[in-house]
Amino acid sequence: MEPLSLLARLSKDVRLTSRELSRDEARGLVDMYYKLQHQRIALAGQIRAINQGADEPETTNVLSFFQSQVETLENQIRGALGEYAQKFVAGRWAQSIVGIGPVISAGLLCHIDIERAKHAGQVWRYAGIAGPDVDVWLGQDGAKKLVAELEEMAGDDASDPEFLLNLAAAKTKRRVETLRGWATKYGKNKLTRTGIINALARRPWNADFKTLVTYKLGESFVKQQNREGAYYGQLYARRKAAYMVANDEGRFAERAAQILRTKNYSKDTDAYAALSKGKLPQAQLHAMARRIAAKMLLAHFHHVLYETHYGHAPEKPWIIEHGGHVDYEAPPNWPMVE
DSSP: OOHHHHHHHHHHHHHHHGGGOOHHHHHHHHHHHHHHHHHHHHHHHHHHHHHTTOSSOOOOHHHHHHHHHHHHHHHHHHHHHHHHHHTSHHHHHHHTSTTOOHHHHHHHHHHOOTTTOOSHHHHHHHHTOSOTTTOOOOHHHHHHHHHHHHHHHHGGGGGOHHHHHHHHHHHHTOOHHHHHHHHHHHTTSSOOHHHHHHHHHSOSSOHHHHIIIIIIIHHHHHHTTTSTTOHHHHHHHHHHHHHHHHHHTTTTHHHHHHHHHHSOOOTTSHHHHHHHTTOOOHHHHHHHHHHHHHHHHHHHHHHHHHHHHHSSOOOOOOEEESSSEEEOOOOTTOSOOO
């Protein structure tokens, strides 16, 4: 049997069982897909570099063979994840959206546990896009400094770890239950000062999910903004246009000054030139608008996932805040006509 025929048959066999993947298995495949994609692009770059400037193409049969194999695996994983996502109403809804394909729809499904995320804001926090006032990674030094400040504030109650935990949760806008879970884990099933510090030092979002949402999903919307029916791409375009007007009018001057105070920019960069004039760099306006589009999609995906799981719609996040606000709208293409 020809190798390609065998691969095609294997692909069909895998697709038949892909709907039975667990969330952890699907998450592993999403991660593998993007690693393979990165490797395929790297191989293609090597082949181009070898042939660049040559009168005749160099022999790259081996590299081309492996590039083809990587691409085949990549396509098979994409197909398997597409089948996995099709099992769920929310997955089928996601794939009805311009800019979302099988891998991203599966990635959303395998990262979001609707029984632990009763509100869209919890999903935003998990993705690290809730807002600059809550998406703060303290690290070990920052956590120690915060706990010392809270102890001084607590006075005689500073020795009570439960009191300290509640203060820390309120200060960092984190859920007490989540913080307690990590703190007791680090404290070997006891709530201790050291455990609270280690819990606060943790990154408060999932790095893989943030990459999926902010870059893979967000940039897909950016690329699709001019397509008919590109709801989230068009939202990105509207928000960026509004941010550019506000930036020209100097409405981000305070924020620009704060960024200059807290971050180091080389004085020969475009970013420093903009910030020193009280303006945000264009790249930041792009990121802000992209984040709004991603946040709205997550709110809508959460809505669909919640409604199909519990049988009724969740509480609506009326305002999405980040450098401005966007009024909440019902999810497009919902309810679905299957």
